Amino acid sequence: MNKNLLYCLLAMILVASCKKDDDTVFDKSPDERINEALKTYQTAITSSQYGWNANLITADGAPYRFYFTFTDSNRVQMFSDFDSTTATDLKESSYRLKALQQPSLIFDTYSYIHILSDPDASVNNGQYGVGLKADFEFAIDTVGADSISLTGRFNGSKMTLYKASQTDRAIWTSKQVANGVVSFKNYWKFLNYWRRLNYRGIDYELQFDTSLKKVTVSWGTGNQAQSVTRGYYFWANGINFTDPVVNGNFTIPGFTITSFTNGATPADQVMNVAVSGTAATIKATYTNSLNPDVKNAVTRWRNQAINSGLYYVSFDGFHKNGVDDAYKLKTLVNDSARYYALLYAPNPTGYSDAFINMYVDTVNEPALVAINGSWVKQTVNSNTGLAKVTEDSVRKNEPWPATGPAADTRAQMYKSGGYYFVQSSAITYDMVSVDDPSVWITWWWVF
Incomplete structure (x- = not known):
C-alpha cells in the first residue's frame, strides 16, 4: 500500500512539473501573440517604400500582375494588368489583416483583385459562378525581407508580393504597363493565323491562349522542332514571360512592342518589337506551323x-x-x-x-x-x-x-x-x- 501511495505521489509531482513547464512555454496569451503577429505583418506590408509588385497565379494557372501600396490606415492602392483600364487608373480600396485559421490578408471592398474572382463571367470572361478561380482573401504563408507569399483561402490561388523599386513604380504610374496591354491588341490584327517572332535570324512561332494567359513558343523543323509553354503578363510597353524561353545561347524573356504596321495583305503587316533591347519582328506571312504538336x-x-x-x-x-x-x-x-x-x-x-x-x-x-x-x-x-x-x-x-x-x-x-x-x-x-x-x-x- 505504501509503495502504491509513493507511485501516486510521484505521478502527481510529474504532472505538476509538466504543467508548470507548459505554462512557461509562452509568456503571453494566445490573443496577445496573434495581435503581435498581425502587427508584424502590418509593418511588413506597409514598409516597402515604393510598394509591391505582385504575381497572382489563379487555380487554373493563369498569371496576373498587380501593383499594391498599403497604408497603416488599412487602405490599399493598386494597378493590375487585367486590361487597359486597370493598368491606367489607380484604384483605392480597403484591406484587413485578420486572424482566421492563420493570419490572413483580406481585400474587403471591391477592387481590381475582385475582378478575377467575380462570378459574373461577363466581367472577366471566366466561368459563371467561379470567375477565373482567383481569390481576394489570402492566408499569409511566409514573410521574407523582400517578399511575402500567400495562398488564396477559397480557390487556393497563389500570390507573391515582391518589394518594388522606384523604377518598377514608375513603370506603372507612367502607364507603360497600360501601353503594353493596348499595343498587344494589334497582334490580333494579323490576317494570317501563323505568327512568328524573328529574333537573331531564328523564327519562333507564337500561339497565345488569352483565357489562361499562356503562350506556346515553337522553333526548329523536323526532328529539331521543339516547343515550350510559358505564362505571360504585361509589363513595360510589352509582354514578359513567367520564365524565359531558352534556345541554346539565346534567351527570350518576352518582348517590348515598338510599332505596328497594318496593311491590306499579310505581307504588308509587321509588328516591330525588341527582345532584351535587340530589334526583332513579328510577322504572319507563313502557311504552316512550327509546333510539333x-x-x-x-x-x-x-x-x-x-x-x-x-x-x-x-x-x-x-x-x-x-x-x-x-x-x-x-x-x-x-x-x-x-x-x-x-x-x-x-x-x-x-x-x-x-x-x-x-x-x-x-x-x-x-x-x-x-x-x-x-x-x-x-x-x-x-x-x-x-x-x-x-x-x-x-x-x-x-x-x-x-x-x-x-x-x-x-x-x-x-x-x-x-x-x-x-x-x-x-x-x-x-x-x-x-x-x-x-x-x-x-x-x-x-x-
Missing part, C-alpha cells in the same frame, strides 16, 4: 469528343481575312428559327461524322433544330496532322441550299487542301486552312 492535335480533338460522347460547336463559323463570321451565318433565318451554331460530331470509326447547321426556335417549343446537315468523312495524315473532310451524303430531310451563307460554309469545309488543328485553349481547337491561312474556324467542346 500540330500532328497530334487533330487526334486529340477527335478522341476528346468520342471518349465523352459529346461534340463540338462553332458559333461564328469561319473567320476569313480578319473577319469573324465571314460567311454571315448569323444572318440566317428559317421561319421562327434563327442560326445558332455549326456542330461537328466525330464518329469512332472515322466514317459518318456529323456536320450540321443548327438553329434555335424560340417560338415553337424552344429547341435546337437541324436545318442543314451531312454525313462526312475526315481523313488524317498521321505524319503531319493534315486533316481533310469529304462529304459522304446529305442527311435525310436536311438539305443544304445552293447559295448563301450555309452553302459557302459547306464549300469551305470541303476545301481540298485540308486543315491543321491547333489546341487554342483547354476547351477550344482552331482548324486552320492550308489553302488560305487567313481562314480558320474555332471549335468549342461542349462539356
Whole structure:
C-alpha cells in the first residue's frame, strides 16, 4: 500500500512539473501573440517604400500582375494588368489583416483583385459562378525581407508580393504597363493565323491562349522542332514571360512592342518589337506551323469528343481575312428559327461524322433544330496532322441550299487542301486552312 501511495505521489509531482513547464512555454496569451503577429505583418506590408509588385497565379494557372501600396490606415492602392483600364487608373480600396485559421490578408471592398474572382463571367470572361478561380482573401504563408507569399483561402490561388523599386513604380504610374496591354491588341490584327517572332535570324512561332494567359513558343523543323509553354503578363510597353524561353545561347524573356504596321495583305503587316533591347519582328506571312504538336492535335480533338460522347460547336463559323463570321451565318433565318451554331460530331470509326447547321426556335417549343446537315468523312495524315473532310451524303430531310451563307460554309469545309488543328485553349481547337491561312474556324467542346 505504501509503495502504491509513493507511485501516486510521484505521478502527481510529474504532472505538476509538466504543467508548470507548459505554462512557461509562452509568456503571453494566445490573443496577445496573434495581435503581435498581425502587427508584424502590418509593418511588413506597409514598409516597402515604393510598394509591391505582385504575381497572382489563379487555380487554373493563369498569371496576373498587380501593383499594391498599403497604408497603416488599412487602405490599399493598386494597378493590375487585367486590361487597359486597370493598368491606367489607380484604384483605392480597403484591406484587413485578420486572424482566421492563420493570419490572413483580406481585400474587403471591391477592387481590381475582385475582378478575377467575380462570378459574373461577363466581367472577366471566366466561368459563371467561379470567375477565373482567383481569390481576394489570402492566408499569409511566409514573410521574407523582400517578399511575402500567400495562398488564396477559397480557390487556393497563389500570390507573391515582391518589394518594388522606384523604377518598377514608375513603370506603372507612367502607364507603360497600360501601353503594353493596348499595343498587344494589334497582334490580333494579323490576317494570317501563323505568327512568328524573328529574333537573331531564328523564327519562333507564337500561339497565345488569352483565357489562361499562356503562350506556346515553337522553333526548329523536323526532328529539331521543339516547343515550350510559358505564362505571360504585361509589363513595360510589352509582354514578359513567367520564365524565359531558352534556345541554346539565346534567351527570350518576352518582348517590348515598338510599332505596328497594318496593311491590306499579310505581307504588308509587321509588328516591330525588341527582345532584351535587340530589334526583332513579328510577322504572319507563313502557311504552316512550327509546333510539333500540330500532328497530334487533330487526334486529340477527335478522341476528346468520342471518349465523352459529346461534340463540338462553332458559333461564328469561319473567320476569313480578319473577319469573324465571314460567311454571315448569323444572318440566317428559317421561319421562327434563327442560326445558332455549326456542330461537328466525330464518329469512332472515322466514317459518318456529323456536320450540321443548327438553329434555335424560340417560338415553337424552344429547341435546337437541324436545318442543314451531312454525313462526312475526315481523313488524317498521321505524319503531319493534315486533316481533310469529304462529304459522304446529305442527311435525310436536311438539305443544304445552293447559295448563301450555309452553302459557302459547306464549300469551305470541303476545301481540298485540308486543315491543321491547333489546341487554342483547354476547351477550344482552331482548324486552320492550308489553302488560305487567313481562314480558320474555332471549335468549342461542349462539356
